Amino acid sequence: MRQRNWRTEGFGRGITLFCAAILILITLSIVYFIASKGLSTFFLNGVSLTEFLTGTTWNPDADPGKFGALPFIMGSFLVTVGAALLAAPLGIGAAIFMVEIQPGWGQKILQPVVELLVGIPSVVYGFVGLSVIVPFLRNNVGGLGFSLLAGILVLTVMILPTVTSLSTDAIRRVPRDLKEASLALGATRWQTIWKIIILRSSLPGLLMAIIMGMARAFGEALAVQMVIGNTPLVPKSLLEPANTLTSAITLNMGNTIAGSAYNNALWSMGLLLLLMTFVFILLIRYVGRKGQM
Structure with missing residues (x-):
């Protein structure tokens, strides 16, 4: 009996080890493939790293080609930060309402609606933005409608369900004793929510929710591509068209020749996206570790 249990345990351990090794191998293969392609721009095609990161002229068809990716980098960061600044207070406010103010109504109605929004494809968001937001901005705010503001x-709307769901989980993990002690000492419900729940107990979880939302926003391509204008220029205002790293890759990768400087430059953009993903992962792990201390 003991020998059979030992064999079963060894077999299960071997299967899990094999699965973990496959996962690590796939991850390393993806990193190696993107890095080898992305670094070819600088080592094989002679493009300067400084020019790529700080140049504002993107003209791969010129002789020699101009590969200034700063407009795409700025577009990605501006649209991500702008979306996070809008989604953070809305998502956290909705989470507080569902958990602390109207928990019954929030759990029965609002939470299913939020979960439903998570499953909507990005192309639907892009189509709604193209049909509603772009004409609204064109007719009431100014500009062409296709702009950085439309992308934001x-x-x-896309990252709001993510921020709301994770914020709700973070607020629900606050010990009930802390809230009851605050109310017993004479604090109002809003003082308890602000000082105890938000600023003290659930702050790491709320920060993690915002970072997760930013990670999704930074890598989004299709929805932003449909409304942002896709112009390789650094936007000077929110009403001007812009472009992002993901949009540039999806629009141009199919029109390039593998191994060319143009193709490798697009892979370099993909490498930047991969590095930013690692940055977001490190931030999430750091915030999570701080929250456990």
Whole structure:
């Protein structure tokens, strides 16, 4: 009997080890493939790293080609930060309402609605932005409608369910004793929510929710591509068209020749996205570790 249990345990351990090794191998293969392609721009095609990161002229068809990716980098960061600034207070406020103010109604109605929004494809968000947000901005705010602001608004709606769901989980983990002690000492419900729940107990979880939302926003391509204008210029205002790293890759990768400087430059953009993903992962782990201390 003991020998059979030992064999079963060894077999299970071997299967899990094999699965973990496959996962690590796939991850390392993806990193190696993207890095080898992305670094070819600088080592094989002679493009300067400084020019790529700080140049504002993107003209791969010129002789020699111009590969200034700063407009795409700035577009990605601006649309991500703008969406996070709008989604953070809305998502956290909705989470507080569902957990602390109207928990019964929030759990029965609002939470299913939020979970439903998570499953909507990005192309639907992009189509709604193209049909509603772009004409609204064109007719009431100014500009062409296809703008950085349109991309920010679409991404805000997209990441709002993620921020709301994770914020709700973070607020629900606050010990009930802390809230009852605050109320017993004479604090109002809002003082308890602000000082105890938000600023003290659930702050790491709320920060993690915002970072997760930013991670999704930074890598989004299709929805932003449909409303942002896709112009390789650094936007000077929210009403001007812009472009992002993901949009540039999806629009141009199919029109390039493998191994060319143009193709490798697009892979370099993919490498930047991969590095930013690692940055978000490190931030999430850091915030999570701080929350456990």
